[in-house]
Amino acid sequence: MLISHRTSVVARLGTAQTLAWASSYYLPAMLATAMAADLGVSVTTVFAAFSFALIVSAVFGRWAGQLIDHHGGRPVLIGTNLLFAAGLVALALAQGPVLLFLAWGLIGVAMAAGLYDAAFATLVRLYGHDARSSITGITLIAGFASTVGWPLTAWLELEFGWRGACLCWAGLHLLIGLPLNASLPRSAAAPGVSPVPVVSPTAAPVAPPGTTFWPTILLSLVFAVTWFTSTAMAAHLPSLLQAHGLTLAAALALAALVGPAQVAARLLEFGFLRKVHPLLSAQLATAAHPLGAVLLMVVGGPVALLFTVLHGAGNGILTIAKGTLPLVIFGPKGYGARQGLLMVPARVAQAFAPLVFGLAIDRFGGGALWVSTGVGLVGLAALVWLQRSGSVVR
Secondary structure (H helix, E strand, O other): OOOOHHHHHHHHHHHHHHHHHHOOOOOHHHHHHHHHHHHOOOHHHHHHHHHHHHHHHHHHHHHHHHHHHHHOHHHHHHHHHHHHHHHHHHHHHOOOHHHHHHHHHHHHHHHHHHOHHHHHHHHHHHHHHHHHHHHHHHHHHHOOHHHHHHHHHHHHHHHHHHHHHHHHHHHHHHHHHHHHHHOOOOOOOOOOOOOOOOOOOOOOOOOOOOOOHHHHHHHHHHHHHHHHHHHHHHHHHHHHHHHOOOOHHHHHHHHOOHHHHHHHHHHHHHOHHHHOOHHHHHHHHHHHHHHHHHHHHHHOHHHHHHHHHHHHHHHHHHHHHHHHHHHHHHOOOOHHHHHHHHOHHHHHHHHHHHHHHHHHHHHHHHHHHHHHHHHHHHHHHHHHHHHHOOOOOO
8 A cells, every 4th residue: 555645744754853853852861971071061061051052942943933934844954954963063073161052052053943843834834724633643753752862872872972972963864864854845835825725614713813912922831831841851750750759760660651651642642632622632631740740749659650651641742732733723824933933932941941840859859740730730721711712713
């Protein structure tokens, strides 16, 4: 049976996204200690450079979205492979903190135009309102970025050192990522025009002109608090589980389940939840972390598995919601620029999440989960307000 054209596009874009995430977002976890020792700086300095990259990505995010709106995703994503490669080479050549920050700043520009937001905008540019299933598809593939990236980076560092690992990732961008993105179809629609000329009666409604202010504010808030929690858990989940009585081995084993839980939830989104309005699935996903966190803080270690699965599942669906909610609320026109604007607070929150949540753990131990529970409930309240505001017709 022949593979459909769209399935092929999703497979290529999802594979390129896996490479982009593994060689940027998931890189410091494996190389920060070796980088710090070789450069004569603290591990905190290395993570500060990574946070700088995230802030740079926030600054350039809307610009990247506008480029995709006007030129389609193919040329922009090709450019990001070159930027990722250049940034990784610069990182491998760094001899001190100044070059370390400059290299991560270049990688931050690539992240602004080369991760999920750009991929979602590319799919919307190609398929308009019908992009939801394709967005889910690439997150199913790239959901394994940490599963692939962490062990591969660790092996490369062991074999070639951290500088060699960075050079290998740069080479993979040129040998694999660049051809994959170059093979994506060109966008046929004129700049700023949806590829889908007529919206079917069953398509999700779009916010009327002049009513976008509060939906924009509320979605920005939702994305900021959910990315804060996602990044905080990525950095501190094993230590949190240990604070609730688990051994290091058990904590690491449970933390490893986050990735499979994300992918399983995305399969659910691809199947059953595809018939549900994205706003409802986002509300359920936003409630998952607070529910699991409260259970863990009240019951303790015996429900650690349930907490980990709930967090991973919620995070998996929320990643999709970041792409689909702006589409169903605002429509495909100008999607890239709006997505870049919506994600600025999220990227800033993401940049500071490891530090802020680390301080909370130092102060409150396992009780730091009250912080993520609180911000999660704020996000849920914002989604409920969005639903009741009339911006989304039900």
